Amino acid sequence: MTYPPNVRTAPDHVPAQPPVPASVPAPQGGAWSEPAARLRAAATTEPGRLQIIGAVLAALVVAFGAVTAIEVSDRAAATDDVVSRSQPLSAEAANIYRSLADADTAAASGFLAGAQEPRDVRERYEKDIKDASRLLVKAASTTDATSPSGQEIATLNQELPRYTGLVERARANNRQGLPLGGAYLRYANQKMSKELLPAAERLYTAETGRLDQDYDSARAWPFFSLGLGVVALGALFWAQRRNYRRTNRVFNHGLLAATAASTVLVLWLAVGHTVARTELQDADVHGQQSLDVLNQARINSLKARANELLTVVARGAVLTADGRNDKYETDYTTGMKALGDELGTAGKLADDSQGSGPVANAISGVSEWQTRHRTARKTDDNGDYEGALKQIIGAKDSTGESFNRVDDALEQALAHEQGEFTRAAKDGRGALGGLPVGAAALAALAAVAAIIGVNRRLSEYR
Amino acid sequence: MTRTGSARAGLRGWGGVTGMAVACAVTASLTLLPLSHGGADSFGVGVSGPGTATAVPARADDCKDPEASLQPSSADGPSIAKIKARGKLIAGVDQNSFRWGYRNPETGRLEGFDIDLVRAIAQDILGDPDKVIFRAIPTNQRIAALENDKVDVVVRTMTINCGRLDQVSFSTAYFQAGQQVLAPKDSPITGYDKSLAGKRVCTAEGSTAYEALEKQSFGAVFKDEHDGTEADEDRLTVPNQLDCLVRLQLGEVDAVVTDNALAAGQAAQDPAVVLKGDKPFTTEYYGVATKHGANDLVARVNQVLVDYRKGGADSPWMVSYRKWLATGLPGITAPPAPKYRSN
Numbered sequence: 134m135t136y137p138p139n140v141r142t143a144p145d146h147v148p149a150q151p152p153v154p155a156s157v158p159a160p161q162g163g164a165w166s167e168p169a170a171r172l173r174a175a176a177t178t179e180p181g182r183l184q185i186i187g188a189v190l191a192a193l194v195v196a197f198g199a200v201t202a203i204e205v206s207d208r209a210a211a212t213d214d215v216v217s218r219s220q221p222l223s224a225e226a227a228n229i230y231r232s233l234a235d236a237d238t239a240a241a242s243g244f245l246a247g248a249q250e251p252r253d254v255r256e257r258y259e260k261d262i263k264d265a266s267r268l269l270v271k272a273a274s275t276t277d278a279t280s281p282s283g284q285e286i287a288t289l290n291q292e293l294p295r296y297t298g299l300v301e302r303a304r305a306n307n308r309q310g311l312p313l314g315g316a317y318l319r320y321a322n323q324k325m326s327k328e329l330l331p332a333a334e335r336l337y338t339a340e341t342g343r344l345d346q347d348y349d350s351a352r353a354w355p356f357f358s359l360g361l362g363v364v365a366l367g368a369l370f371w372a373q374r375r376n377y378r379r380t381n382r383v384f385n386h387g388l389l390a391a392t393a394a395s396t397v398l399v400l401w402l403a404v405g406h407t408v409a410r411t412e413l414q415d416a417d418v419h420g421q422q423s424l425d426v427l428n429q430a431r432i433n434s435l436k437a438r439a440n441e442l443l444t445v446v447a448r449g450a451v452l453t454a455d456g457r458n459d460k461y462e463t464d465y466t467t468g469m470k471a472l473g474d475e476l477g478t479a480g481k482l483a484d485d486s487q488g489s490g491p492v493a494n495a496i497s498g499v500s501e502w503q504t505r506h507r508t509a510r511k512t513d514d515n516g517d518y519e520g521a522l523k524q525i526i527g528a529k530d531s532t533g534e535s536f537n538r539v540d541d542a543l544e545q546a547l548a549h550e551q552g553e554f555t556r557a558a559k560d561g562r563g564a565l566g567g568l569p570v571g572a573a574a575l576a577a578l579a580a581v582a583a584i585i586g587v588n589r590r591l592s593e594y595r
Numbered sequence: 596m597t598r599t600g601s602a603r604a605g606l607r608g609w610g611g612v613t614g615m616a617v618a619c620a621v622t623a624s625l626t627l628l629p630l631s632h633g634g635a636d637s638f639g640v641g642v643s644g645p646g647t648a649t650a651v652p653a654r655a656d657d658c659k660d661p662e663a664s665l666q667p668s669s670a671d672g673p674s675i676a677k678i679k680a681r682g683k684l685i686a687g688v689d690q691n692s693f694r695w696g697y698r699n700p701e702t703g704r705l706e707g708f709d710i711d712l713v714r715a716i717a718q719d720i721l722g723d724p725d726k727v728i729f730r731a732i733p734t735n736q737r738i739a740a741l742e743n744d745k746v747d748v749v750v751r752t753m754t755i756n757c758g759r760l761d762q763v764s765f766s767t768a769y770f771q772a773g774q775q776v777l778a779p780k781d782s783p784i785t786g787y788d789k790s791l792a793g794k795r796v797c798t799a800e801g802s803t804a805y806e807a808l809e810k811q812s813f814g815a816v817f818k819d820e821h822d823g824t825e826a827d828e829d830r831l832t833v834p835n836q837l838d839c840l841v842r843l844q845l846g847e848v849d850a851v852v853t854d855n856a857l858a859a860g861q862a863a864q865d866p867a868v869v870l871k872g873d874k875p876f877t878t879e880y881y882g883v884a885t886k887h888g889a890n891d892l893v894a895r896v897n898q899v900l901v902d903y904r905k906g907g908a909d910s911p912w913m914v915s916y917r918k919w920l921a922t923g924l925p926g927i928t929a930p931p932a933p934k935y936r937s938n
Contacts (some may be wrong), residue, residue, distance in 0.1 A: 163675075247701070247703070248701060302844075306864070310699055310701045311693065311696075311839070312693050312697045312837060312863045312864070313693075313694075313837060313840060313861075313864045313865070314691075315837075316691075316835065316837040316838050316840065316841045317841055319838070320838065320841050323829065330598070445656065445690075447691070447835075448690035448691060448698065448731040449731045449732055449733040450690075450691045450733060450834060450835040450837070451834040451835060452733050452734075452736075452834065459733070460834070514730065515728060516685070516727075516728030516729045516730050518690075518698065518703065518705075518729075518731075519703055522703070554635050
């Protein structure tokens with residue numbers, strides 16, 4: 134059979150065609166041979182080809198819509214994980230870490246005040262321990278016990294009661310005026326800084342790693358959807374071009390509608406995903422990275438404060454491994470240096486005045502703290518222990534005051550960055566909102582339109 | 596208790612024949628009275644009668660008698676002049692040794708046997724026991740602190756030995772001590788002997804006790820896997836002797852080896868532990884250290900010590916001993932006798 138150069142002549146043959154493919158194939162073929170034969174037979178006639186084209190177009194746009202819905206749902210779920218699961222877990226791990234470091238600082242601070250421990254210091258210590266225990270229980274409930282994080286949580290759960298036991302022994306001995314109390318406090322600090330804090334840090338790192346993974350899956354480009362979208366658009370374009378060349382009709386309304394729906398979907402997908410990526414990038418750079426460095430800074434300030442206090446508790450009883458310097462004073466210096474570096478980074482990461490204000494405040498607090506610390510050290514070295522103690526734990530003009538200033542500023546900065554993070558990440562999640570449903574609807578629309586468009590041509594043969 | 600042993604404390608152990616005459620003369624009056632009361636002895640190294648002494652074996656090749664110090668004198672010299680010009684005596688002390696030099700958490704003040712002696716020195720040189728700047732110095736900063744003029748004297752349970760004599764000068768001995776084993780009352784450990792086999796023993800890093808265990812451990816476990824490195828676990832060897840009591844109370848070690856004077860301070864903080872064995876297995880003397888060659892100051896401190904020992908049971912030394920040490924180290928009846936160099 135010859136192909137009519139002009140489709141207009143085709144309708145004459147059409148009525149004859151359908152029965153032919155229906156009756157010609159013998160039923161002797163297997164399950165596969167009959168449809169294949171029908172297809173082969175259909176491909177030999179224009180209406181058959183049109184039917185195939187219609188089916189392929191419909192299948193392509195449906196596949197495009199389905200893959201888009203699946204991939205975007207995946208991205209949306211990952212973004213949702215970032216916002217509502219892994220970031221809160223990372224923040225809670227940071228809180229566990231901070232509570233523990235804070236408890237150690239409060240314990241040393243209360244110890245130095247002597248038998249009459251100030252009530253607020255005691256309450257701070259108790260709140261820290263309570264927070265840490267509560268968050269550990271919560272973390273345990275969302276973590277597989279056999280995972281590395283689960284093991285860190287187990288370590289923390291085991292060691293925390295031992296730590297508090299040592300602190301209570303230190304207090305009891307201190308109240309009796311026995312120097313043994315100081316030795317217990319140092320042992321408690323050793324347990325904290327060599328076992329608990331490293332475990333908490335590893336937990337924090339693991340949770341933050343999980344957050345990064347969720348980030349990556351949320352930000353991954355939906356290549357399949359975009360690829361299929363391009364293929365579907367290409368097929369639609371080819372079908373219309375073929376149509377035009379055969380009929381000289383410029384527009385086929387159905388195919389045009391299908392193209393429009395597919396284009397909208399491709400654009401929606403590309404723009405929505407780009408916006409989501411940008412917001413997530415923003416949440417990461419301006420939120421999470423700031424949070425990370427601020428958390429580290431806060432913990433280093435707490436550690437430095439604990440070491441400063443222990444320098445006065447230990448009174449030269451513990452030296453560095455080389456035996457040259459006081460261990461706690463050396464650790465204080467190291468901690469303060471790290472704190473300074475981290476605050477510098479945090480200052481660079483802060484992208485608005487609300488973020489950089491508290492960081493600048495913390496930086497000036499740190500330099501005030503260091504100046505006061507040097508004065509207090511000098512006082513202590515000159516033999517005026519009482520005076521040095523006042524300069525370290527006194528209410529006014531003390532290093533304690535500077536430390537509180539730094540801690541408050543960091544808390545403020547953290548709250549701001551947490552807000553920044555949540556806002557940006559939620560915006561990112563919002564950018565993908567409705568896209569899966571929209572993809573399904575648009576794809577269905579495009580498929581229906583394509584079929585209608587093809588059927589319109591097909592009807593010309595009847 | 597374990598310390599119901601032999602005879603007297605003070606004067607046995609003084610070896611050098613040269614110092615004997617002075618030693619006997621000065622100590623006889625201090626020791627005879629208490630001896631007549633049959634005072635128990637905590638440091639019964641030798642079983643010598645009153646007024647006699649056993650010879651101490653030479654400790655180093657050319658250092659036969661490290662405890663022998665300069666003759667007492669009240670003469671001024673450059674070191675004394677410097678202290679007087681400053682108006683304050685700077686003393687390097689410990690803040691963590693209960694009953695020796697420690698800061699009472701109640702009062703925030705330094706107290707103890709060493710501190711009393713520092714005040715006596717300040718009283719003598721400056722006429723006021725409170726004209727003192729106390730500097731807390733860690734054990735292994737004692738010599739550096741003197742060499743760098745950070746302190747005038749170190750009164751910090753510092754053992755006189757030949758090795759240190761090249762770096763600092765010492766006064767006459769003001770206390771006799773020795774290494775001893777500290778363990779819970781009901782522990783099967785009986786002292787520095789075979790009963791330590793398989794036991795976990797705690798010592799301070801770099802201490803005499805650690806060195807003693809390295810030479811003869813009786814099968815005791817006393818080393819950490821990573822001793823001396825950054826990864827040091829601080830389980831059996833700890834930064835400070837008091838940390839050993841913490842580990843002992845927590846059941847992480849079975850016994851502590853330390854200076855009996857310091858061990859007494861530990862026992863005073865925990866009635867459940869006692870010094871094991873009849874007597875210390877080493878003999879050490881504590882002296883006041885000054886910068887090497889500060890002879891006027893050494894002689895002056897020796898003069899202060901002469902007065903400090905004087906007065907029998909009511910001597911400042913005995914008063915201070917009863918106030919701070921008698922509970923943990925009962926049975927001492929007199930200070931150790933001073934020994935002087937003949938030249």
